[in-house]
Amino acid sequence: MRKIGLAGERPVGDSRVYKASHVFPSDLNHKGTLYGGKILAEMDVVGSMAAVKHARHNCVTASIDWVDFLCPVHNSDSICYEAFVIWTGNTSMEVFVKAIAEDLKLGTQRVAATSFITFVALGEDNAPAPVPKVVPETEEEKQLHAVAMERAKLRHIRKEQSEQIARTLSLPIPEPKQMI
Numbered sequence: 001m002r003k004i005g006l007a008g009e010r011p012v013g014d015s016r017v018y019k020a021s022h023v024f025p026s027d028l029n030h031k032g033t034l035y036g037g038k039i040l041a042e043m044d045v046v047g048s049m050a051a052v053k054h055a056r057h058n059c060v061t062a063s064i065d066w067v068d069f070l071c072p073v074h075n076s077d078s079i080c081y082e083a084f085v086i087w088t089g090n091t092s093m094e095v096f097v098k099a100i101a102e103d104l105k106l107g108t109q110r111v112a113a114t115s116f117i118t119f120v121a122l123g124e125d126n127a128p129a130p131v132p133k134v135v136p137e138t139e140e141e142k143q144l145h146a147v148a149m150e151r152a153k154l155r156h157i158r159k160e161q162s163e164q165i166a167r168t169l170s171l172p173i174p175e176p177k178q179m180i
Helices: 036-055 139-146 148-168
Strands: 009-011 017-022 058-069 077-088 092-103 109-122 133-135
Touching: 017 036, 036 058, 036 077, 036 092, 036 109, 058 092, 058 148, 077 133, 077 139, 077 148, 092 148, 139 148
Parallel strands: 009 133
Antiparallel strands: 017 077, 058 109, 077 092, 092 109
């Protein structure tokens, strides 16, 4: 078991989480492929587990920075999600999540989707709580970590733009008869 270092650092690998599941017919869209929303939901769940594991606090999703759906996932597949904290701010963490599809009949694997999700750690008072820094160890972790600051800057710009847009949006909720 590893412990937090003197500087409050933890290896990326300490936050690593996996979750595998079989793809069922009820998970498929009209094209016979796994719903993108199902993948997104699982990425958020697995990502939050990695964030909590790293921070040792409850965590909330602050943003899903982007998701790339790289190939379809079919009924004959299983899907394994892998998530780990790749960068930390003071109270926030960027979690990388990848979905790996495996054709169970052929044994072939492929990366089906990737995402970067930002989580914020919350203390007992539900206020943002400090998180330990993260230390990449593998080549994959080092590559993802090397460009993390660039992604953080882009997130900050995008958040400011989103807040500006939100100030101009109309707020009335439609009448129930207008909803579907």
